Amino acid sequence: MFKLLLHQWKEAQRSTFWQKSIALNILLVIIGLYLLLNVIALGYFADEILQKTYKDSNVIDSYNRILFYFFSFDLIVRFLFQPLPILSIQAYLSLPIKKSTLLHYPLVKSVFNFMNLLGFLLVLPFFLKVICHTQSPLYCFTWFLVVIAFIAANNFLTFFLKKYFTKKPALIFLILGFVAVLVYCDIANLISISDSFSEMFSFLNLHPVLLVVPIAMATASYSIAYHLLKRNSYIEDIISRQTRRIGSFSFLNRYGEIGDLIGIELKMTLRNKRPRSLMMLGAVFLLYGFLFYKEESLNDYYILIIAGVLLTAAAAFNHAQLMFAWNSSFFDSFLVNKISLKNYIKSKFLFFAVICIACYFITLPYAFISYKIALINTAVLFYNIGITFFLLAYASSFSTSRIDMGKGTFMNYEGMGISQFLIIIPLFALPSLFQLLFSSIGYPQYGIYALGITGLIAIACNKFLIQIILTQLVKRKYKMAVGFRQK
Numbered sequence: 001m002f003k004l005l006l007h008q009w010k011e012a013q014r015s016t017f018w019q020k021s022i023a024l025n026i027l028l029v030i031i032g033l034y035l036l037l038n039v040i041a042l043g044y045f046a047d048e049i050l051q052k053t054y055k056d057s058n059v060i061d062s063y064n065r066i067l068f069y070f071f072s073f074d075l076i077v078r079f080l081f082q083p084l085p086i087l088s089i090q091a092y093l094s095l096p097i098k099k100s101t102l103l104h105y106p107l108v109k110s111v112f113n114f115m116n117l118l119g120f121l122l123v124l125p126f127f128l129k130v131i132c133h134t135q136s137p138l139y140c141f142t143w144f145l146v147v148i149a150f151i152a153a154n155n156f157l158t159f160f161l162k163k164y165f166t167k168k169p170a171l172i173f174l175i176l177g178f179v180a181v182l183v184y185c186d187i188a189n190l191i192s193i194s195d196s197f198s199e200m201f202s203f204l205n206l207h208p209v210l211l212v213v214p215i216a217m218a219t220a221s222y223s224i225a226y227h228l229l230k231r232n233s234y235i236e237d238i239i240s241r242q243t244r245r246i247g248s249f250s251f252l253n254r255y256g257e258i259g260d261l262i263g264i265e266l267k268m269t270l271r272n273k274r275p276r277s278l279m280m281l282g283a284v285f286l287l288y289g290f291l292f293y294k295e296e297s298l299n300d301y302y303i304l305i306i307a308g309v310l311l312t313a314a315a316a317f318n319h320a321q322l323m324f325a326w327n328s329s330f331f332d333s334f335l336v337n338k339i340s341l342k343n344y345i346k347s348k349f350l351f352f353a354v355i356c357i358a359c360y361f362i363t364l365p366y367a368f369i370s371y372k373i374a375l376i377n378t379a380v381l382f383y384n385i386g387i388t389f390f391l392l393a394y395a396s397s398f399s400t401s402r403i404d405m406g407k408g409t410f411m412n413y414e415g416m417g418i419s420q421f422l423i424i425i426p427l428f429a430l431p432s433l434f435q436l437l438f439s440s441i442g443y444p445q446y447g448i449y450a451l452g453i454t455g456l457i458a459i460a461c462n463k464f465l466i467q468i469i470l471t472q473l474v475k476r477k478y479k480m481a482v483g484f485r486q487k
Contacts, residue, residue, distance in 0.1 A: 282315020400483025
């Protein structure tokens with residue numbers, strides 16, 4: 001087991017990804033440290049925040065109540081983002097290594113993932129600052145062990161959820177939806193679930209003999225994950241899953257070369273883990289309207305514009321940031337075959353536009369909250385299709401990093417360069433600039449009209465804009481191809 005973990009450490013240490021861009025590596029380290037420091041600070045000042053929020057409650061009881069939300073949110077985030085190191089055992093399946101050792105390896109390896117580190121760093125400062133200074137040693141030991149048991153249970157349950165998502169996605173979405181409904185009912189004071197969770201937590205801490213319950217829960221989740229791997233760890237099963245086919249989208253053939261290229265884009269997105277996960281993440285962003293569209297925000301045009309940008313194009317943004325890098329494994333075929341690069345760009349444009357339009361109609365019911373939402377989202381939709389696509393396409397032409405689309409999404413920056421990070425600034429700054437300009441002269445509502453009209457003009461002139469992207473792609477295509485060949 002130790003040798004297997006050592007192999008993994010060497011693989012990560014020697015990865016060519018870290019040698020590709022020093023600037024990007026520095027940026028990723030800064031972002032990671034910033035995130036970790038924020039989590040530590042949140043855990044350290046949690047008692048002060050809770051004292052101001054729940055003035056009439058005991059700090060520890062309030063924190064235990066918040067843990068209900070943390071573990072619920074943690075399970076959903078793990079399901080969406082946590083990578084499962086299952087593929088790492090494929091190279092060892094044909095070697096004379098005990099099967100049980102190979103099956104325990106990805107489970108043990110998953111303990112050292114970033115999600116567990118975040119949970120640990122969030123809880124540890126509060127534990128050291130409050131629990132250790134106010135409670136008995138036995139209570140401290142019991143409390144900390146219960147929290148670790150819940151984190152471990154979430155970690156191993158993710159194996160089960162991710163496995164059965166491919167077989168029964170409706171059931172998994174039903175389970176996650178049920179968790180979301182429970183959280184909503186608790187926030188709306190319809191059912192006091194967090195209070196019951198806090199009482200259960202306190203009861204476990206006051207009766208250490210009951211520690212067997214959370215420990216058994218964590219052990220059971222590990223056992224479920226182990227047996228799940230055992231049933232799905234045969235080479236012939238892996239080959240059969242790799243040869244699985246998805247619909248051919250033959251109806252797109254009637255639209256000529258552009259239709260064929262859109263079909264390729266659809267197949268690539270549905271068949272591969274990372275682009276499919278990003279699309280799912282974009283679908284989650286559609287629920288953000290409940291956070292943005294509150295009564296106090298309905299008169300703030302800046303918030304409504306930012307919300308409109310996210311809701312009408314979140315899924316499209318995630319995909320289009322790497323629109324050329326997605327094809328890195330077969331990019332050479334576009335260069336050597338008689339494929340029009342202009343049609344290639346047009347297919348990307350139409351794919352982006354269809355996703356934006358779909359997101360727009362899905363989020364249209366938010367208009368029942370206020371008519372302003374429908375007006376702003378319509379204007380932002382035109383702007384995203386007319387302007388945002390070309391900004392993303394231009395930035396994507398600087399991609400030179402190959403993408404392994406079979407890998408997960410969380411903490412995976414393959415294909416991401418400085419241009420992909422910097423392009424986020426104008427994506428949100430330009431729509432806000434329209435609003436700032438017209439607000440400064442006393443006509444804030446006209447900023448919305450100007451945004452929509454600008455988008456419509458850009459859509460009308462898309463041939464000219466596509467020609468600009470084509471010129472850039474022709475200039476960059478050989479540099480991109482050389483970078484995409486590097487594994």
